[in-house]
Amino acid sequence: MRIFHLSFPAIVSLAIASAGAQSFDCAKATEPAEKFVCANKELSAVDEKMAAAFKAAMAQLSDEGKRRLIESQRSWIKYDRNVAKLDVDEIKASYTGRINDLEKSVSTAGPFRVQAVTIYKADISTKAKPVAATGDLDTSGGSVSYSFPRIESPVTPDTERWNRMAEQRVKTMAGEIEPGVDMNVEFSITYASADVISLSLGAMTYAKGAAHPNHAGAGYVVLLKSGRELRAADLFDPQSRWNSFLARSVYHGLKTQAQEEGWSLDVTAPAALAKEVAMVSRWTIGPKGLTVSFMPYEVAAYAAGPHDVTISWTDLKPYLNNTLPFLVPLQ
Secondary structure (H helix, E strand, C coil), X not given: CXXXXXXXXXXXXXXXXXXXXCCCCHHHCCCHHHHHHHCCHHHHHHHHHHHHHHHHHHHCCCHHHXXXXXXXXXXXXXXXHHHCCCCHHHHHHHHHHHHHHHHCCEEEECCEEEEEEEEEEECCCCCCCECCCCCCECCCCCEEEEEEEEEEECCCHHHHHHHHHHHHHHHHHHCCCCCCEEEEEEEEEEEECCCEEEEEEEEEEEECCCCCCEEEEEEEEEECCCCEECCHHHHECCCCCHHHHHHHHHHHHHHHHHHHHCCCCCCCCHHHHHHHHCCHHHEEECCCEEEEEECCXXXXXXXXXXXXXXXXXXXXXXXXXXXXXXXXXXX
């Protein structure tokens, strides 16, 4: 982007100057959204809060972290706030979402300080003309927003490589903008150590006019020292019949959830899950054990929601390799 050709102090100044009613000059406002914010006391106040959250986040970041936050902020302004309907609730919702992102943009996971970077994209080529009935801009072009983690510190070849891998994995999941479809991808860190980082990725897709959004998910577990994704052979002794044990454990876990929560399990036997539970893309790891995840429709009706089953490290112990690529709390 062009901002990287500017000196760093100039980049910071430009980013702060292009935010809201107290973070931009209302006398110079040109965008309809900017003028709308300037004319409304409630939105001006929430803009002040957003500007404060942005400043607080910037203060916690390295120069590279600041650059990524500025990139994120500019994408939010252009592709989220500025394309929202000129309605107090709509624009306030955009600001509220952004404030939430900024307030949690720096956190700690294991030995790492982690920055969450959110990028917004939208097809604005179809939004040049207002919709005749409302005067609002046409938002039928579709949008994509995605959040990915980057390790702020410590900075090592391993963490820098992981940063590139994590960003690319989330970008791949988000995909390209599709007409009439809004896509959002988020992450959570389920475990982090000097040896391994485990992410849970969730995507929500909503096609305008659909009855409900659709959901997808994936685990992404990377061994830091080798810079590759976890494989089943890294964890399990191939002679241990771990797959059958995992299928039985997950089946009984799902069956218990169905009975307790009042939904109907579509799977009738552990064997039907053997292939699914062996997919590493369904796995995340945590302090308590290995979690296998299913999205809506995969094992039950949509209304039943997503489902996770965690098998403790203690229960997994007989099936694990003698030497593991990371420490687990075995008893």
